[in-house]
Amino acid sequence: MSYVTKSPWLIHYDGSSCNGCDIEVLACLTPMYDAERFGIINTGNPKHADIFLVTGGVNEQNKNVVKQIYDQMPEPKVVVAVGICACSGGIFEECYNILGGADKVIPVDVYVPGCAARPEQIIDGIVQGLGVLAEKRAAMGKAPAATATAAAKLQDKPEEKPAAEPEDKPE
Amino acid sequence: MAKQTIIPFGPQHPVLPEPIHLDLVLEDEKVVQAIPSIGFIHRGLEKLVEKKEYTELMYVTERICGICAFGHNWGYCHAIEILLNVEVPERAEYLRVMWHEMSRVHSHLLWLGLLADAFGFESLFMHCWRLREGILDLFEKTTGGRVIFSVNKIGGVHRDVSPEMLLEISTVIAGMKKEYDELAKVFIEDVSVKNRTVGVGKVSKEDAAALCAVGPTARGSGVPFDIRSTGHSIYGKLGFEPIVEEGGDCYARALVRVKEVYQSMEMIQKIIAEMPEGEISVNVKGKPEGEFMARVEQPRGESCYYVKGNGTKNLERMRVRTPTNINVPFLVSALAGCELADVPVIVLSIDPCISCTER
Numbered sequence: 466m467s468y469v470t471k472s473p474w475l476i477h478y479d480g481s482s483c484n485g486c487d488i489e490v491l492a493c494l495t496p497m498y499d500a501e502r503f504g505i506i507n508t509g510n511p512k513h514a515d516i517f518l519v520t521g522g523v524n525e526q527n528k529n530v531v532k533q534i535y536d537q538m539p540e541p542k543v544v545v546a547v548g549i550c551a552c553s554g555g556i557f558e559e560c561y562n563i564l565g566g567a568d569k570v571i572p573v574d575v576y577v578p579g580c581a582a583r584p585e586q587i588i589d590g591i592v593q594g595l596g597v598l599a600e601k602r603a604a605m606g607k608a609p610a611a612t613a614t615a616a617a618k619l620q621d622k623p624e625e626k627p628a629a630e631p632e633d634k635p636e
Numbered sequence: 637m638a639k640q641t642i643i644p645f646g647p648q649h650p651v652l653p654e655p656i657h658l659d660l661v662l663e664d665e666k667v668v669q670a671i672p673s674i675g676f677i678h679r680g681l682e683k684l685v686e687k688k689e690y691t692e693l694m695y696v697t698e699r700i701c702g703i704c705a706f707g708h709n710w711g712y713c714h715a716i717e718i719l720l721n722v723e724v725p726e727r728a729e730y731l732r733v734m735w736h737e738m739s740r741v742h743s744h745l746l747w748l749g750l751l752a753d754a755f756g757f758e759s760l761f762m763h764c765w766r767l768r769e770g771i772l773d774l775f776e777k778t779t780g781g782r783v784i785f786s787v788n789k790i791g792g793v794h795r796d797v798s799p800e801m802l803l804e805i806s807t808v809i810a811g812m813k814k815e816y817d818e819l820a821k822v823f824i825e826d827v828s829v830k831n832r833t834v835g836v837g838k839v840s841k842e843d844a845a846a847l848c849a850v851g852p853t854a855r856g857s858g859v860p861f862d863i864r865s866t867g868h869s870i871y872g873k874l875g876f877e878p879i880v881e882e883g884g885d886c887y888a889r890a891l892v893r894v895k896e897v898y899q900s901m902e903m904i905q906k907i908i909a910e911m912p913e914g915e916i917s918v919n920v921k922g923k924p925e926g927e928f929m930a931r932v933e934q935p936r937g938e939s940c941y942y943v944k945g946n947g948t949k950n951l952e953r954m955r956v957r958t959p960t961n962i963n964v965p966f967l968v969s970a971l972a973g974c975e976l977a978d979v980p981v982i983v984l985s986i987d988p989c990i991s992c993t994e995r
Contacts, residue, residue: 492765
């Protein structure tokens with residue numbers, strides 16, 4: 466995570482999920498997993514947020530709310546779909562009221578499957594989202610290109626970095 | 637008459653983990669009326685009975701709500717077991733009640749944390765959630781899942797718990813109780829907590845009964861209504877007595893839940909001490925026919941599961957009546973006449989679970 470120079474703020478919205486994933490999202494921020502120690506704050510205001518965590522398969526009434534929150538977030542922004550319902554509709558896919566995934570309404574960058582998604586998975590999803598955020602920043606011409614390349618490298622080949630370090634030390 | 641203003645509260649609001657919308661009609665800073673509107677999480681899962689078999693439906697009922705998942709599953713399984721004339725082994729009943737009471741401890745700790753967060757006591761929120769992780773670890777060790785752990789099945793439970801694990805549960809719960817003593821003291825005695833909760837959102841015993849409130853919400857107003865006191869399953873053997881507070885305000889509702897955590901912890905210890913030996917499940921054959929309504933006391937209150945079978949593998953109808961749905965009129969009555977700043981605390985004081993409400 467060396468390329469992370471700023472702490473992203475999150476906004477979490479329950480798009481018609483069963484609550485399991487929402488509680489796990491909050492559990493990420495509380496002492497056991499404690500993502501807040503990196504300054505990652507769960508904010509209630511879309512205008513302060515960089516990463517949008519959306520759970521659930523999104524129903525007809527919720528569609529506009531999810532869209533509005535996404536539209537109110539400033540660029541660059543990343544959407545992380547948490548839980549299998551947000552990825553594809555999950556067990557509720559056949560329900561008459563469910564659209565079948567957050568990507569039916571807004572563009573999704575990272576998918577975190579699982580029922581309910583575990584906090585470790587959610588944190589991993591957010592870390593991947595940070596890479597996407599750095600790329601988007603670079604594309605907007607706001608971050609040095611080197612940061613974005615480092616982020617892209619870390620995402621593509623996560624195992625290379627630890628292997629390279631021991632070689633450097635003997636020299 | 638002062639000029640009236642309407643302030644929208646929700647569906648996306650920092651204090652709510654779930655979407656519910658309230659139109660608050662204000663005169664100056666006073667709420668004169670609250671108009672709720674729901675439907676943001678309606679999935680229509682009752683209709684799934686047409687597409688899924690009665691055995692598959694177990695996993696759907698579990699996902700009515702992620703916090704009290706076990707209780708929903710238990711209620712549904714119990715209703716099907718009655719229709720199929722299945723007698724559940726005693727050990728399975730003991731295990732079910734143990735997991736159910738553990739769910740209550742984790743749900744109440746979660747709620748106490750959210751209440752602390754609603755009046756801005758951030759460190760108390762963190763401590764409640766830290767303690768709650770202990771229960772989730774026990775769930776993970778005994779069943780494999782943290783919040784949703786399909787351990788029930790029609791005719792019993794999927795997994796047995798070894799004597800060593802039972803001993804560990806007992807030790808962990810005893811350790812948690814000591815830590816919980818300190819937290820409970822803050823909720824009961826702390827001046828800043830009392831300032832925000834005593835006398836806020838008061839509803840009398842008569843009103844609570846007339847509005848059909850259920851669960852800790854009703855018991856906080858002095859209505860001694862608890863399905864566990866009917867002695868269903870093994871609650872009769874455990875000598876259950878409902879906890880009732882007379883205050884009727886947010887403080888009383890918090891107090892009921894603070895004491896219920898102690899009560900559930902004691903019950904878990906008792907269950908572990910009395911756990912009988914034997915089978916954990918029986919084989920089930922046949923297709924459900926007839927109708928039955930099962931009732932379970934969830935952390936949020938009474939929950940009903942109506943099933944109607946017609947002798948085929950698909951049920952004809954399944955209907956769930958959940959506690960928050962019933963408590964919304966109570967909430968509207970508690971909000972009338974309160975200060976705008978107290979709205980988050982009052983909304984949270986009924987322990988709203990919108991996923992349950994809308995299914």
